[in-house]
Amino acid sequence: MGDSHYTPTFERLPEEKKKRLLTVAKKAFAETGFAATSINFIAASAGISIGSLYKYFRSKEDLFLTIIEQGRDLLEEVLGGIVNAPEALPAKIERLLQAAVSYSEKDPDFVSIYIDCTTQGLAALAARLSKSIESIAAEAYRKVIMEAQGRGEIDPAMDPGLAAFCLDNLLLMLQYSFGCRYYRERLALFAGPGASADPALVITTTAAFISRALGYRAAATSARDT
């Protein structure tokens, strides 16, 4: 990859060691945020010297960006599997929401790091970070929308970019709601403590909300409604 942020020395480490170091760093960034996390703390937590750490990453920023790229690669892999499947739109949306929730529950550290990336303290990195992460999702969802429009499944008049934006807004908020304490409390306040404890209910309700918003349900049921 042309945009890798680690050194050839890191590249040559055994996979197990690379993975352990990135997991330790991810946890530290997730818990205290980029600004408040010291690279000395990460080195100590990983049981390596600060000198070695600087042989792998030239700066704290590069280490952080390597973790972001890892998240981006995972996102790309997960989205690819869902977006290219030969399913109708409602099933695809439900699978996207399920994936969002299950990855957030499995790996809340990525959710915390993502939210940290969006804060004003990291504004200087914002453009690079957003281009790296958001382009994957934006392209995948625009494709889903345009293909469904092409098949006549949903409203052909919707702007695919803005439809993809609304879809991702709801997906992102489910990731936050199941991967981060503040948003989990918020979900409980909106929909009762039962909702926080029942991801399947939140997923099916949100999926139905999206399908109908895109004009799917209207097309499928207008004859029956009349």
Added chain:
Amino acid sequence: MGDSHYTPTFERLPEEKKKRLLTVAKKAFAETGFAATSINFIAASAGISIGSLYKYFRSKEDLFLTIIEQGRDLLEEVLGGIVNAPEALPAKIERLLQAAVSYSEKDPDFVSIYIDCTTQGLAALAARLSKSIESIAAEAYRKVIMEAQGRGEIDPAMDPGLAAFCLDNLLLMLQYSFGCRYYRERLALFAGPGASADPALVITTTAAFISRALGYRAAATSARDT
């Protein structure tokens, strides 16, 4: 208010002085985040001694919470005006989105502070903060949904709490997208740079998305569609 976080000494200050101090503190918290903002820096920026500042607020946390309460009071006032107006649902939703965007553009510091509140670094405050801020929105939107259901305007089968949750998810993301750099870049990546520069287009598209998701459009146009 029983939950105020300032001292009687602060209460007795002239309005102008109170306002100036809170504005300076808000800007500092917005730009560097709660954790990285020192109370000494705030006192110096406001041109008062640290001793005086501690006579007004017992801790940095109390000063922060006072600013949050200020944002909550504004939210309550703005929502009250819209929610209780005798309008049909689509007009109400559009006004909510307009208010979200215009307050974010006018006062992006509140958006930055809100996002900071949701980070893991403030997890210890998360429950108190979310209860204070989110309850206002949750109650207002549930009321909007249930009244529209009562008038037969939208799908009566939707759970009002989860419908309010979806509505607020989209509202919140518009606030982020017009009040914060990271999300502004993200909007441009999803919908093109034109969308970031055209809040009215994003608002009307999102409003139409929500109205249809709630079953409004389906009911209003199913006869024409058939």
